[in-house]
Amino acid sequence: MYPLRRFCQCHIPSSLGVILRTTDKIVWANEFEPIELTCLIESISTNNPRIEWKKIKNGVPSYVYFQNKIAGDLENRAQLREPANILIFNATRSDTAEYRCEVAAIDDQRDFDEILISLAVRVKPVVPRCSVPEAVTVGTSTELRCLENEGFPAPQYRWFHNNEELPQDPKNSAKFANSSYSINPDTGGLKFRRVRKEDAGEYYCQAKNDAGHAQCPTQIMEVCE
Known part of the structure; x- marks a missing residue:
């Protein structure tokens, strides 16, 4: 055993x-x-x-x-x-x-x-610096600029024309379908390939991130024949 x-x-x-x-x-x-x-x-x-x-x-x-x-x-x-x-x-x-x-x-x-x-x-964005040309000629190209360097994370930019937000892609909106602009939400650039008479008016830019937003004062762009 x-x-x-x-x-x-x-x-x-x-x-x-x-x-x-x-x-x-x-x-x-x-x-x-x-x-x-x-x-x-x-x-x-x-x-x-x-x-x-x-x-x-x-x-x-x-x-x-x-x-x-x-x-x-x-x-x-x-x-x-x-x-x-x-x-x-x-x-x-x-x-x-x-x-x-x-x-x-x-x-x-x-x-x-x-x-x-x-x-x-x-960090909430501060008021961005906006650059809007005072006057441009119909059919020419131009660029509106918007810059903010305090916000964190880096903000996204939106542009407003006559108090109405411009769509990211103008072709997605019947109202702006004939416009030639393009917006870069990362850099704040608003570019027009060919300015139309209808593009005249008041512009301002808004910088926004998860902490908040800020916008620059309204500026006027005239479009001449």
Whole structure:
């Protein structure tokens, strides 16, 4: 007969180490509005772990939370929330960067974990600079220009003629089907291959992104025979 085997029922700890997770690794926020970066401790045995946050911009790290207090350019603009989240009271465009949450737990078998979060702060466009010729001749070509360089992400541009938005493709509208214009929504250019008498009137441009929009003052373009 074979001897009976004895099996050892060893205790396997429920937590083998500190484990972090986040609700969003890519976060968008609007400028001057609050945003919370989540660093959730899913598993840990250490009672008082060391929590640090670092901001990484252009490859250079700097402290955001160090030795139990907010540091760097977020000082007086953020706070640590349980368990290890960072709440920014009013995000600014300078906060666009990567943020790394680090937790060290000396009593855990796996005594360190980190989470990397990318934050992008949307910036509302400012009033764009518009260039509209005062007078052009029928049958000639001309271009109206619109430029805004503060908004983030880069805005899309729309043009309005006599307070009516010009369709992206004039051929899709019976009213503008005979017009020769083309709009580049990325650069803000409004080009006419052959100006018509009907193209005379008031023009303004609007720059728009997910954070908001702005438009330039109305300008008048005359069309001469």
